[in-house]
Amino acid sequence: MLDDKDILNIYREGGKEDYAFNLIVRKYSERLYWHIRKLVGSHEEANDLLQDTLVKIWKYLPDFREESKLYTWLYRIATNETLTFLKKERLKNFLSLTDYETSVSNKLESDVYFNGDKIQAELHKAIHLLPPKQRAVFNLKYFEEMKYEEIADILGGTVGSLKASYHHAYTKIQKRLEEID
Amino acid sequence: MNIDKNIKNNILLEDSRLKENPFSLPENYFSGVEQQVHEKIHPAKDSSPFLLFIKNTKSYAYLALSFLIVLGIGYGVMSLTSTLQESSLEQNDIFVLIEEGYLSSSFIENYYDDIAVEELFPSSLERNGASEEDINSTIEESIRERDLIEYLGIEVPESFNSYESNYDYE
Numbered sequence: 001m002l003d004d005k006d007i008l009n010i011y012r013e014g015g016k017e018d019y020a021f022n023l024i025v026r027k028y029s030e031r032l033y034w035h036i037r038k039l040v041g042s043h044e045e046a047n048d049l050l051q052d053t054l055v056k057i058w059k060y061l062p063d064f065r066e067e068s069k070l071y072t073w074l075y076r077i078a079t080n081e082t083l084t085f086l087k088k089e090r091l092k093n094f095l096s097l098t099d100y101e102t103s104v105s106n107k108l109e110s111d112v113y114f115n116g117d118k119i120q121a122e123l124h125k126a127i128h129l130l131p132p133k134q135r136a137v138f139n140l141k142y143f144e145e146m147k148y149e150e151i152a153d154i155l156g157g158t159v160g161s162l163k164a165s166y167h168h169a170y171t172k173i174q175k176r177l178e179e180i181d
Numbered sequence: 182m183n184i185d186k187n188i189k190n191n192i193l194l195e196d197s198r199l200k201e202n203p204f205s206l207p208e209n210y211f212s213g214v215e216q217q218v219h220e221k222i223h224p225a226k227d228s229s230p231f232l233l234f235i236k237n238t239k240s241y242a243y244l245a246l247s248f249l250i251v252l253g254i255g256y257g258v259m260s261l262t263s264t265l266q267e268s269s270l271e272q273n274d275i276f277v278l279i280e281e282g283y284l285s286s287s288f289i290e291n292y293y294d295d296i297a298v299e300e301l302f303p304s305s306l307e308r309n310g311a312s313e314e315d316i317n318s319t320i321e322e323s324i325r326e327r328d329l330i331e332y333l334g335i336e337v338p339e340s341f342n343s344y345e346s347n348y349d350y351e
Binding site: 018021022025026029030033034037038043047050051054055058111113114115116117119120121123124142143170173174177178 | 191192193196198199200201202203204205206207210211214215217218219221222
């Protein structure tokens, strides 16, 4: 598989934009999908957000100046799309006076594409109860094992603030998991 | 200070299952993503010429439809107004006919022949004890041609004086 530099060179050759973009989609759509999916939970929402993300990547690719790595730039777009969606969802839940915890729990239990056991279900319920940005920090560090510098490049903020955010998230989840039998 | 080190020896670190992906996907999901995104990026290239034409001309079609609606309303108003104008012309014709004496101009004139004087002024006639015939004959007897000529203020020809002298009103 071509590395990011080669793909960007093909993109800038002229007349090969579609081909280069398809290479990016093939290389990164799966990673971006799972990043989005772990943030939102449902496949349908993750699918819509992935497509919106890829459309935005196509739209803004001509302006990409390689000031950051391609994959952190792609993650930044995917994360921003998802966080915007999650904020709207939270507001909708707040306005409809639905109990957010119950709603998260029901959503995960009724998801036909969730095959985890009890402790995995509890972990993902706990993740979904975190504020959206804290959730993103936790997922990028815990599941993707990214460095704080890379997370800072995706989400913004300082390494120190991201470490604090991860610590808060980690402690909350840990406490919740300890409560289950 | 390493925050991660402070929360060591816990479930999140000890249970390796927690890092596994518990979610699944519809079969061959990723093979369809490329095509779906391509359709979103280049929607026009994949549409049939007819659909493309409809899509491109949709705004013009709405504009044309609005224009036709306005035109229809305008035509309706014009038709209504012209009907009213025709009616007023007919009315004008009626006035001309009235002026020329072909039509009666009022209810009384129209129905004059059918109305008896007694019906119009019953109390005055009863008070004087006079009939319609009496009133008509009184008017005919008391008014002379000379009175009419003086009333109208016209010049009397010489021949009329000789005519009048031969006619005894008294």
